[in-house]
Amino acid sequence: MIYSLTFLLIVLLAYVRNLRDAHEDQRVKLFKTLGIEEPRKKKIVGFFHPYCNAGGGGERVLWAAVSFIQRTEPDVISVVYSGDKDATKEQIIAKVKSRFDITLSPDTLHFVFLDSREYVEDAKWPRFTLLGQSLGSMYLAWEAVSQLVPDLYIDTMGYAFTFFAVSWLTGVPIGAYVHYPTISTDMLARIQSRKTTHTNSDAIASSPILSRGKLLYYRIFMYHYAQALRHASFIMVNSSWTKNHVDSILAYSDPLLDALHMPLEVIILPLRLIFKYILPTVSANKIPRTTPKEALIVCPSCDTREMSKLPLEGRERMVISICQFRPEKDHPAQLRALSELLRNYPQYRAPFTGIDGGVKLVLIGGSRNDGDAARIEGLRQLAKDLDIEVHLMFALDQLTLAYPKFSHAQDHVEFAVNAPFPEMLTYLARASIGLNTMVDEHFGINVVEYMAAGLIPISHASGGPLHDIIVPYDGQPTGFHARDPASFAEAIYKALSLPKEEELALRQRARARAVEAFSEQAFEEGWKASGWRQWL
Known part of the structure; x- marks a missing residue:
């Protein structure tokens, strides 16, 4: 058993090292694609937004941010990790102009198209949807950074569990713009009160046993969602309602789950130290990582x-x-x-x-x-x-x-x-x-x-x-x-x-x-x- 775990650890470390070492080759390929001749001063901000072409309010925030960066930071390349494979870069830019009246420059914008977006769709997970979508988002994040590692990773759609994958695989700083918490204390309260909603079917709400089981499932999910959010170096939210929920999640603790999680932490700690101090880091940033104590309200823009x-x-x-x-x-x-x-x-x-x-x-x-x-x-x-x-x-x-x-x-x-x-x-x-x-x-x-x-x-x-x-x-x-x-x-x-x-x-x-x-x-x-x- 010990030999098997050691072998798996060696394989994992070798893969991560290879991924991080390939960072420069990925950059060269990107800059060549964009026609950039002097890439030394350029930095890459990666926006994780699998539905960037959907045309909703969340997409408006993404494109308003990209437009702002393009106008104020000429040395920053914006890379959008998207699952919209049926559209070209030019078509997406045209739709952003048509839908939001936001003008984007193709010169400092690049798309990394993902093949596995189906794994974050609710239809893929008829049961345990939150868990399935979160695990699917981690897989999708792996697909994203395996194609291109950014200097800064920002999730603008609400997939906080990707922070685990990005942190472990790349070591780059992580930011988030949260539109809506994946789970909240309100959701826990609705399960506890056995109220029927679009996330809590009548079959579960009417059953005391099923409701208790789902409540436990939500408690465990909330615990790990809080852990994921703490991987971010900064968090923006769109309203005071979202801020109140995110701040409470950042401070969330569960004595029972803390006790159960302790043995796992003892096993994971050496692995974290290896990732942090032995493997080459992609980011040259020396600012100490800090867990945000609270989120910053940045209301979405409107034309x-x-x-x-x-x-x-x-x-x-x-x-x-x-x-x-x-x-x-x-x-x-x-x-x-x-x-x-x-x-x-x-x-x-x-x-x-x-x-x-x-x-x-x-x-x-x-x-x-x-x-x-x-x-x-x-x-x-x-x-x-x-x-x-x-x-x-x-x-x-x-x-x-x-x-x-x-x-x-x-x-x-x-x-x-x-x-x-x-x-x-x-x-x-x-x-x-x-x-x-x-x-x-x-x-x-x-x-x-x-x-x-x-x-x-x-x-x-x-x-x-x-x-x-x-x-x-x-x-x-x-x-x-x-x-x-x-x-x-x-x-x-x-x-x-x-x-x-x-x-x-x-x-x-x-x-x-x-x-x-x-x-x-x-x-x-x-x-x-x-x-x-x-x-x-």
Whole structure:
């Protein structure tokens, strides 16, 4: 047994040494690809973002950061580890411009395309999804750094377990931008209270034995998630809600698991010392590694300049929702809220004609894969079942989403799948209300976009929209909060029923709040304050 372990250790050390020694060859190949003739002063920042081409709020943060680095750090090469193999570098840059109006230079941007992204998809792990995705992310990180080792590794999508692999294999500094903790104390509380959610099925919630088993599983996962986060040298988060959770996770301890973990630590400690002091390190940085005690809030940027130019008056009786078609966004609640509104206030069942007449709900969002496409089809069927129907569905990016088109005078729902930035601006210029129904939305960049564009925001009373975004401005409200379809329906009715002067004042306050707090400049100042540059 001892001989086998010794042999495996020797093989592992040999592999890691070979990986680190290959670092210079990888750099030379990269600089040659980019046409860089004097690479000695260049540094490489690697962004781990397997879904960089998805077009959501998390992707906007990634590209805003890359754009900022390109404009302010000419000697830094941004490398994005992506699983979007179906798109070229030029196509991704073009989509970023179309979706976010962010301009990227191809000269200091490189992509490392990954083959194993399927291992971080929830469909791959129907059971023990959190564990499966986390182990899959470690494998994906190995695939990433085996192709190119950066000077600084930054995860911008939320795969903290990759920090184990990157730290052990490369020794480079690690940073993180956390949109949403993989697990939180709220999730533990929901399991303990046996509440049914999209992450806790009714079969488990209704069983005391299964609930206790899942609670233990979550405790163990939380313990190791905290260990992973402590590998980072700096952590940025997108809201006070996320900061509170991440800070509590960084300080998390479990006496029982600590005791069980102690023998393993005795075995691992010599291995850590070997990795730290014997193997060649890729990074020349001599700054002592420190575990962050707390996270820094760096709110995502929003293109408030363009959106704040949109007119505040003459808005149509249109409610829009801008978010990816993911289960946690809870689009069914939006359809049920519309159904509730039409049932309680039948005057809104009139044909939609714009400023007067009936109400229309437009669902705008990105579809990433077959799972999202199936959800869209399910939402279309739900709209039919609720007797609110579907007016129009169209897909601008994915030919696989060539849905049939529907047109009827009494239809009140419209889908805009993968709509580009100019199309989204058109909806923002016309609509009266912006809707967000996700529970514990970590930030809510869509809510910021609503407010900057002059819409009246209505969000779930939790997370970032409650604590950071839809908050009083000059002591006056900037929008509405709700908790279920019935209260969302009432909030929509209140927003549509406001006297003209009060409505205009509310839109003005919401816009002022968004422009002042969530501008591109504020994001860049926060990114700079994180201290990321010192780790190069």
